[in-house]
Amino acid sequence: MKFGIIVFPGSNCDRDMMHALRDDLKQEVVMLWHKDRDLSMFTKDDCIVLPGGFSYGDYLRCGALARFSPMMEQVIEFANNGGKVLGVCNGFQILCEAGLLPGVLLQNDHQKFTCKNVYIKGESTENLIGGHVGNKALRIPVAHGEGRYHADAETLKKLQDNKQIVFRYCDEHGEVHINSNPNGAINNIAGICNEGRNVFGMMPHPERATSDVLNNIDGRAILEALTHMN
């Protein structure tokens, strides 16, 4: 099993993800350039990661340009064949723009970039990540200006009914309420998956919480989950 991390121009959490997976989780990692179009070395057991950052400067809309990059065509095909894909922060935005995940990420309700520790908890055990992390509150950092998840009522109902909501923002005791929501995301949604349960997107950064040096390893379980078979 190995991870592939896609580097877009403007990605800036690609190296953090590499350090987390390679140094802290002892996983094999391959860095992939967005202009390449070859994912043939990856199988269904592997996982492609779209890291955080400001791909293409986020100049049109977050993630809007990255989805047209040659590598994204391959990622879409890889995902449609059941391969595991994780998008974090800007990666989540790209997955939504590419249609691999439903909904959009809007500007934070307070209209400011926000970087701090927040708590999230797994919503359902019926997906790879949720099944692995359980429902205890995890302390994971966020860092975004446009992280307010939004979807129309019909999509939300579908997400709910299909148990596609992976994480919700909560407080340190695991209580989900308005004060534990850092950006105004609808229903405190912090992360979701697709119907096939092989494509995951989340705003918080698990790769920033995998090291003893940083005094927070709550993110390990989230990334570890992806080493398991779907």
Place this chain on the structure above:
Amino acid sequence: MIATLEQATKLGLREEEFEKIKEILGRTPNFTETAMYSVMWSEHCSYKNSITWLKTLPRDGDKLLVKAGEENAGLVDIGDGWGCVFKIESHNHPSAIEPFQGAATGVGGIHRDIFTMGARPIASLNSLRFGKVDNPKTKWLIKGVVKGIGHYGNCFGVPTVAGEVYYESCYQTNPLVNAMSVGVVRVGETVSATSYGEGNPVFIVGASTGKDGIGGASFASADISENSAEQLPSVQVGDPFEEKKLLEACLEMIPTGALIGMQDMGAAGITCSTSEMSAKGEHGMIIHLDKVPTRQANMKPWEMLLSESQERMLIVVKKGRESEVQTIFDKWDIHCVQIGEVTKDLNLKYYMNGELIADVPAESLVLGGGAPIYERQFTTPAYLAEINKFDINNVAQPADLKEIAYQLIQLPNIASKRWIYEQYDSMVGTGNTQTNEPSDAAIVRVHGTEKVLAMTTDCNSRYVYANPRKGAMIAVSEAARNIVCSGGLPVAITNCLNFGNPYNPEVYYQFVEAIQGMGEACRKFDTPVTGGNVSFYNQSEDGPVYPTPTIGMVGVLENINQKMSLGFKHPGDTIYMLGTNYNDINCSEYLHHIIGESHSPAPHFELEEEYVLQQTVANLISMKLVKSAHDISEGGLFACMLESAMANGLGFNMTTDANLRKDAMLFGEAQSRVVVSVNTDLCALFEAELKGLPFTKLGIVNAHKEICVDGQSWGYISDWKEAYDTALEKLLA
């Protein structure tokens, strides 16, 4: 078209400087050449009014791999084959006019200084000064500056790990925005800002050249006024995405070995980079300006030469290896265009469509070459007499200490900076260890080595105003103290010297005294000056700002286990204060902002006393005898204790000294004091290791999360924390 004296003075040159240019060239310069000299000989580029004194600062040391001023930034050895490159720079005047872009490009510019040397920036710091926080213009400035710093740093992907911000009315019209970048590089893989080898091609890489920022260096070298808004085109516009690509491309290019030299384009753009690189490499250049990619048509040659468009670099490549370099810039979709070549002739010759439009010796433009050097007059400022009149006995002791304490910790200079720092990505790079365990200096790990860096920016300018020499010593000492209290060994400093108009003898007195104090303290702590920036003319109709010589200091820890944090750890631990308490409220936040006394001497400070304190604290930390360490600074002992308590939500019991004024003990800012907590079983061993250093046993850490002073409850930590955390956002709302 030859230039007239009138044009020259309009460009900011003095009459004798214009004469000197004529002498150098043996003819009267044309307008383009005059414009080039005007920016290169501005204070910003030439240090003409400061270099004499800057040279008195200690600039040598075992750990310095590059001497001050030799490259774009300082380079120190941190061991294990790694070097640390760091520098601080001001962007005050642009930020005063256009706070968002001014601050953003300040951040972008300082990062370029770091990666132009081949280092990868891993941390940003800043030092900000604004006017009174309740002023609407101040609010506009703060919001713009913070958004600008965040916008650039967050997108560029370097965490903002530490900083300082003060609000004083002297900064009302002229705020200060100082940005610092810290990078790491393998020793031996650095790049020099040089140019040599006849026939080697010269490339411009990065963004295209526009009319933004023309004459920015001259703009920074004049007083600021209400009319400054007319100078708006002097403010540059930043594109962090372009800079991120430029960073990655440059770092990818360096290992190819195809480079001779590289320099970023900051102040004075093409003029500065071509002249400084050529002068250093003792060669000349032919430059074809018509080949420079431009943003708008019909730019005049002088506009291209002076443009301060951001995200550009000048690189000199070994002849025959152009395609290797081109391939890398193509990969990153970045302009990389040959605009000229290196010549044996020492002149810089600029052509436009085949016509020679400027022809000047490279050496004559630069600091250390032909740029003028002045010695300015100075006199003791009149206001110092008023400062010396202060007598503590005229200040009545407050009846309700708790109420004073509660007001004090909500003052904008003391309260939490959360509203600001949460807008910065402080964690990208997964190196900043402050998030989950804060300490006095930011402690940042370096991926690929066990070594850990400590870094801080410090300057209490009120102290410097009250006593420029002592105040500057305190700034260096506090920076070193912050690093020592975090478990680090101070290594070197960079400075950002923000002062008023140097032609004002009282301002120049502040400058000279501050430099001397800084030099003395740097020699004591063995922290040489690796470089920095001088920013004069920080004054408006209201007069000069407080003299603000901001210190950026870097230290090293052998590994993360040496880190010491500031938060109390366990209930029952004994709390000590190391150092001596004095009946001293001089220059304190308490005296200045609660009592309302604007003039008082600098607080107690003796360099030797400070040195002994730091040596002792370093020893106690290395012996693992303390569980927390936090230095006493603004707000005094009480604010220090509260911060240690809030970090982990613990309370404390303390008793005051009956022999001291209680306001002095709790809120005084006498220097050279540190609060530590100690496992009670180890107290005897701890006290023995103090080896005679004065100390006070203050009390204990308690589990019931309450503050108790002299047996009286002052309430719960959570309530104090709420007040402390939200004070600034309430003021800014």
